[in-house]
Amino acid sequence: MNYRAILSASALALTLTVVLSAQTPAPKSTSKNWTVPRTPDGKPDLQGFWTNSTLTPLERPPAFPNSLTMTDAEAAVWEKKTSDEWAKYDGKAANPIADRWGSGGTGGYNAAFTDQGTELARVDGLKRTSLVIDPPDGHIPPITAEAKARNGAMMRSFNKADSVKDRALSERCLVSFGNSAGPPMMPTLYNNDYQIVQTPDTVLILVEMVHDARIVRMNATHAPPSVRQWFGDSIGHWEGDTLVVDTTNFNGLAGFRGASRNLHVVERFQRTGANTILYRATLDDPDTYTKPWTLEFPFVASKGPIYEYACHEGNYAMIDILGGARKAEQEKEKQKEKK
Amino acid sequence: MKIKQIAIMTAAGAVLAAVPAWAHHAFAAEFDAQKPVHLEGVVTQVELINPHSWIHVDVKKGDGAVISWMVEAGSPNVLLRRGFTKNTIALGTPVVVEGFQSKDGSLRANGRDITLPNGQKLFLGSQGTGAPYDEKK
Numbered sequence: 001m002n003y004r005a006i007l008s009a010s011a012l013a014l015t016l017t018v019v020l021s022a023q024t025p026a027p028k029s030t031s032k033n034w035t036v037p038r039t040p041d042g043k044p045d046l047q048g049f050w051t052n053s054t055l056t057p058l059e060r061p062p063a064f065p066n067s068l069t070m071t072d073a074e075a076a077v078w079e080k081k082t083s084d085e086w087a088k089y090d091g092k093a094a095n096p097i098a099d100r101w102g103s104g105g106t107g108g109y110n111a112a113f114t115d116q117g118t119e120l121a122r123v124d125g126l127k128r129t130s131l132v133i134d135p136p137d138g139h140i141p142p143i144t145a146e147a148k149a150r151n152g153a154m155m156r157s158f159n160k161a162d163s164v165k166d167r168a169l170s171e172r173c174l175v176s177f178g179n180s181a182g183p184p185m186m187p188t189l190y191n192n193d194y195q196i197v198q199t200p201d202t203v204l205i206l207v208e209m210v211h212d213a214r215i216v217r218m219n220a221t222h223a224p225p226s227v228r229q230w231f232g233d234s235i236g237h238w239e240g241d242t243l244v245v246d247t248t249n250f251n252g253l254a255g256f257r258g259a260s261r262n263l264h265v266v267e268r269f270q271r272t273g274a275n276t277i278l279y280r281a282t283l284d285d286p287d288t289y290t291k292p293w294t295l296e297f298p299f300v301a302s303k304g305p306i307y308e309y310a311c312h313e314g315n316y317a318m319i320d321i322l323g324g325a326r327k328a329e330q331e332k333e334k335q336k337e338k339k
Numbered sequence: 340m341k342i343k344q345i346a347i348m349t350a351a352g353a354v355l356a357a358v359p360a361w362a363h364h365a366f367a368a369e370f371d372a373q374k375p376v377h378l379e380g381v382v383t384q385v386e387l388i389n390p391h392s393w394i395h396v397d398v399k400k401g402d403g404a405v406i407s408w409m410v411e412a413g414s415p416n417v418l419l420r421r422g423f424t425k426n427t428i429a430l431g432t433p434v435v436v437e438g439f440q441s442k443d444g445s446l447r448a449n450g451r452d453i454t455l456p457n458g459q460k461l462f463l464g465s466q467g468t469g470a471p472y473d474e475k476k
Contacts (some may be wrong), residue, residue, distance in 0.1 A: 018443050041347060045343065051455075052421070090452075090460075091437065091451055091452030091460070092451075092452075092455075093372070093439070093451065095451070098366070098451075102365040102366060103366040103367060104365070104366055104367020104368075104370075105367070105372035105373075106366045106367065106370040106373055106449055106451065107370050107438075107439070107449070107451035108366060108449070108451055109411065109412050109413050109449060109450050109451055109453075110412070110413070110450065110451070110453055110460065112413075112417070112418070112460075113392075113412055113413020113414065113418070114413065114416055114417065115416075115417045144449070159368070164415055168365070171365065173390065185371040188412050190413060190416070191414050191416050191417070193416065200353065208416055210390070217451070254376065263383075276461070281392075285418070301419075303420055305400065305414045307415060307419050307420075308389075309389045309390075310388070311389050311390050311417075312391055313388060313389075314386065314388030314389055314390060314391065315390060316391075316393065316394070316409070316447065317369050317390070317391065318413070319366045319371040319443075320364070320370070320441040320443055320445065320447060321442075322371050323441070323443030323445065324366075324368065324369065324371070324443045325442075326443065327442060327443045327444060328442065336446025
C-alpha cells in the first residue's frame, strides 16, 4: 500500500544522478510598470491572501533531467497531461493519484475537492520543472545514515492505532499535513492558502491548513535552545526589499519530512509583481541531509478570506480509524477461537 | 504478496530518502477497500466542516426502511472559494454515491464519486481557487 509509494519515491531520489552544474539563478522583477507596494514604514508590503498551489513537483521528474525550466509549449503538454490524469481517474477506486496520498485503493473523493492549481510554477517568466533548485539536479540531497534509521523507525510505527497518540499529527489536528506551515511552507493536495499580516515588529503568516499560525519576530534574537516549537522559532529582518526569515528551535516532531530538531531554515520573501511573492527556502540539517538544499516557488495572490479550520469538531475520521482498528482486532480474535 | 510487502518494507526502512507527505486522513486506515458501497438517496444534511465535509444521505431500502449514511468529502475551503456554500446542495437533492464503507462497519463511507442522477458530477464544472492564474481562464 503506502510503502509502495515510499519505495518508488526513495528509489527515484536515490538512483537519479547529479548532472548539472548550474548556479542557483538570482530572482528578478517580472514586470516593467510595476513598483513594490509599501507599508507606511516603507517596507515592501507582503500583506494579503496568497496561494502556493502548483503542479510543479518537489523533485525533478525524469522527463526533464537536465533543466530547471521548460518552455511554455512543454509546460502546456505537461499541464494538460496532469489535468487529463485527474479527469481519467476521478471517482475511480483504482486511482493512482489518490493512492499517492494514502487512499489505499479506496479512491479518495471527487477531484473538485482538491486544489493543486492548474499550472506549473512560473519564475522569471519561465515554467519550473521542480521546486528544488539546489542541488542543480533538482533532487533533495542524500540523507545521513542516522536519519535513515530514525525515519525507518518512524515509518514502521505508522500503522499503529492503539490510541489517538499513535496517529499522525495531522490526523490529530495538531499541525498541517504536508508541511503547509513548514517552514518551508510547502504546497500540498489542497488548502494551499495563506494570509500575511505585517507590522514593523512582527510578520504573521496564517496558514489555512489546520489553522496554523507562524509569528515572525522582526530584528529579534532566537529564543534559548531549550525553547522548542512545532514550527520553530522564526526571526526576521529586511535585506533590501527582501524579507529574510531565520528559523531554528524546532521540536523535531513536525520538521520537514523527517528532518531533525536541529533543522535550520532560511526563507526569503520577495515581491516580484502585483500578484506574486517569490519564495525561497534553504534547509540546513547536518543530522538529516548530507548538504544544505534550496527550494523556490511563487506565492500567487488569491481570494480571501481564509475559512476557519475548526479541525477537532469535525474529525469523524479519527473515530473511524480507531474503531476500524478495534474491529480488526475482534475479527482476529474470532479467527483464533475458530482454530 | 506477503513477501513483496516485506521486501518493500525492508527497502523503505533501508533506503528512505525522506518521509513523504501524507493525506490529512489516511483513507487506507479509515475505509475498507473490500467493502464497496453504492448508495442512491437524498441529501438530508451538508456539514461543511474541517478537516473534511460530510454529506448525509438517506437511502430507502426495498422494504421502505430508510438508512442514514454519512459520506466523507473534501475540505470545505476549496469549495467555498469556488463559490459553493452549504446552501448550494439543496436538502432533498438526489445523489448517487460510489465509495467504500468505514472499517468499523458504521454507516459512513468515502464519497469518491458523488453524482446527480442525470450523471452530472456533483461540484464539477467550476474549477479554480480565486488565484489570478485561474481567474483569467
